[in-house]
Amino acid sequence: MLKSLKLRAILILIFLVMSVIYCLPNVIELKGTWKKYLPSDKIYLGLDLKGGMQLLLEMDTAKLLQNMVDRKFNAFKDAMIRDGVRFLELDKKENALSVTIRSEQKEKLYNIAGKDFPDLKAGSTKAEGENLIVEFLLSEKELTNIKDNAVHQALETIRNRIDQFGVSEPVIVQQGDNQILVQLPGVKDPQRALELIGKTAQLEFKLVDEEGSVRYTGGTVPEGDEVLSLKARNRDTGITTTTPILLKKQTLLSGELLTDARVKIGGEFGNEPYVAIEFNSEGARIFDKMTAENVGKRIAIILDSTVYSAPVVRERISGGKASITGGFKMDEAKDLAIVLRAGALPAPVKVVQNITIGPTLGQDSIRKGIQAALLGAIFVIVFMVYYYKHSGIVADIALFLNLIYLLGVFSALKATMTLPGIAGIILTMGIGVDTNVIIFERIREELKLGKTVRAAIDAGYSKAWLTIFDAHVTTLITTFVLFIFGTGPIKGFAVTLSVGIIINLFTAVFGSKVIFDWIIAKYKPRSLSI
């Protein structure tokens, strides 16, 4: 009996010491050798407590598919020209290409498709006199592949951008098929972060159509041209204006060939930030050729369909270095460099949810949450001691253990504390009290029946055990459901409550029993203060 008591007490102490050790980093900054051997993880504060932003981004899969079909279209065209397949027409569809050829070229066409485009599936064919219309579909598997890859790539790109933006502890995870959840705690300028993340960052160089623009004033866009808007900031007033600009549709060079982008200061206007970019060898070669062929003409630098500048090419530029100017502010130039370095998103993303919580509101919430928790705890502690006298102290010790263990587990798991999480802790305390009340009321009943202190305590605990167990499991079922279907803070609430309940089973039943057993063994009381 005594030996088992000792073992049980030691178990509780070990847990207590471990919890305290895990809790330490939240309270004090560890230094030197202590840091080496002790855990240093803190409980993270959720967005609602720290302030920050949460974004739910949705990938534009339609646009993604369109890009993909565009690319296949060009590649297929090139392949047919290379292999000498004479085609009368080549059409793009939603997820298919359709080719019109002379019937006798059928064999050759299928050869190309089979050899170079294993992901294209030959669909329906239709004869039209001498001609044959063949449809090639993107296979189902390829479609899912494209989507999966795109989301992964987007995830990676966004992570890179955020890393360079300098947010600590960001959460960037895929949610569902084509959604990405981004949490940025502590972001002070949500607008800037949003722009940085949402930029598709498709960098392109296109030729300005000067001749066409004369005709364009008439209203119709010449064939092979497109109109984009040119953004310019007045250096003195700081006002940004946009003017339409006519460009050749063909892309001369795109951002995929970029190796570096950084902010520099200087240039024409002395102290203006601009973005210096560098291409890889292939990009450098194309850039060299592009500038050599277009001396005296204007080349537009386009990011996400907005023209940032359209400088005149004064001379051939070799070496693969260029710069993007456009009257940027320092922050803008920095962000532009980040998105160019981190690469482009495979398709535009749409913000479907944007929750921003100011740091002041977060501070306010945490202060109020903690105040409420403390006051609640004081109520409970005082009530238990008042109502159950000395035994109330035992229950309070069990409650205290529960709280310390809970914080220890939270630190060890690096869990995130949220506002509902604090509510979860408060509720855990309520459940902890309930457990002890169930036990104490049972013990009282047994004492009323005239049992000895020891027998009453033993019977009270064993009779209450199943009730308590059932009650805990049913609560666990609901928290489990909350965990599965909930998001963000709700999940935090579910985690807190379920961990709290499990710990409570240990502290309220096992922990408090040890204390009672110890009292009985040591003092052999004839009556119990309960």
Added chain:
Amino acid sequence: MKFREIVHSTNLDFMGMRNRAFTFSALLVLLGFFAFIMVAFGKANLSVDFTGGTNLHVKFLDKVTIGDLRNVLMDNGIHDVQIQEVSGTKEFFIKTKIVDTEKEKVQDKIKQILAGRMEGKKFEILGSNMVGSTVGQTLKKNAIIAIAVSLVGIIIYIAWRFTFVFGIAAAIATFHDVLAMLGIFWALNREMNILFITALLTIAGYSLTDTVVVFDRIRENMTKMKSKAELGNVISRSINEVLSRTIITSLTVALVIAALLVLGGKVLFDFSLALFIGVFIGTYSSIFVASPLIFLWWKKVR
């Protein structure tokens, strides 16, 4: 031996009160059903979590009235707007169905309007919450599934641990609680948001704990029962036996939640209010709904 007791040994005839209790509960459940239909038709104070839209939390440094604010916003193209003042502060919740588009962020637009038209009034946007309607739909669906799944889980567990009758009775009582809270919240015109759903499920769990404790005692006493004729007495006695526990626990939990209600601040107020109401309903239902249901059911079996 003397104990401190709030509730002394009682001998109340709970089964005798069952008809009055059922009438009361039927009214609550009806109100709940009505509220549910209203929610389904969007005629409830649903948060942007579920409807999609934007909610801004704005703090002014100077005195501003709801009327001024509404006029300024309406005059500048934001027509569907609900404004709520946080009492005792210069803070407002501005709610609109408009969501961000690629070209324009609602927060910016409102910021611009306020900065331009409320001359000299300094303000700060404390927080904003934009949810697309598709996200809202998913949330609504998930909330309903979550409630259904937990009910099923509960029935299965209690049916396994007790009997099927107990499981069904517990589930009906839980369902009663969820509907009653929905009805009361709707009648009070409080905002229903994600935290409200959390509160609903928390109370479902809490109410079950209560029910399980009572059931456990009923089962224990039923084994000593000689004929089914005694069932009513056995149930009443069981409830009496655990009554002090039920009341003490509900009181302590209610006290703790009251602390949350008073000190938790505006963000937690509705959540705490739901919990607070729920504790009382949950306690009531375990005594006056779940237990009498067992009585009725067993009578039929005989």
